[in-house]
Amino acid sequence: MNKFLLAIPALCDFITSTLQYVALNFIPGSVYQMMRGGTIITTFIFSICFLKAKVQKYQILGCLLAFLGVFVVGVSNMVFRGSDTSDSSAVIYFLL
Numbered sequence: 001m002n003k004f005l006l007a008i009p010a011l012c013d014f015i016t017s018t019l020q021y022v023a024l025n026f027i028p029g030s031v032y033q034m035m036r037g038g039t040i041i042t043t044f045i046f047s048i049c050f051l052k053a054k055v056q057k058y059q060i061l062g063c064l065l066a067f068l069g070v071f072v073v074g075v076s077n078m079v080f081r082g083s084d085t086s087d088s089s090a091v092i093y094f095l096l
Helices: 002-026 029-035 038-049 057-079 088-096
Strands: none
Touching: 002 029, 029 057, 038 057
């Protein structure tokens, strides 16, 4: 086996990690952490395509639930983008 073939997935992981850290500058940390659940979905798809793995019903259900969670978090981040509840000055103003 050619050891240089391992450089391809390592390079993909490096690029992915770099892009994730760039994205972390533009979204809240909680949304970033929830969106990392998308790796479950991509691993599921790649295991079917490349490894020709047999898929069980509970695996499909788990992947669908992960997709639903990532989708809900992504949509809620887009819908509630303008409202920032962590602004302490708004809380102090409200209390006064």
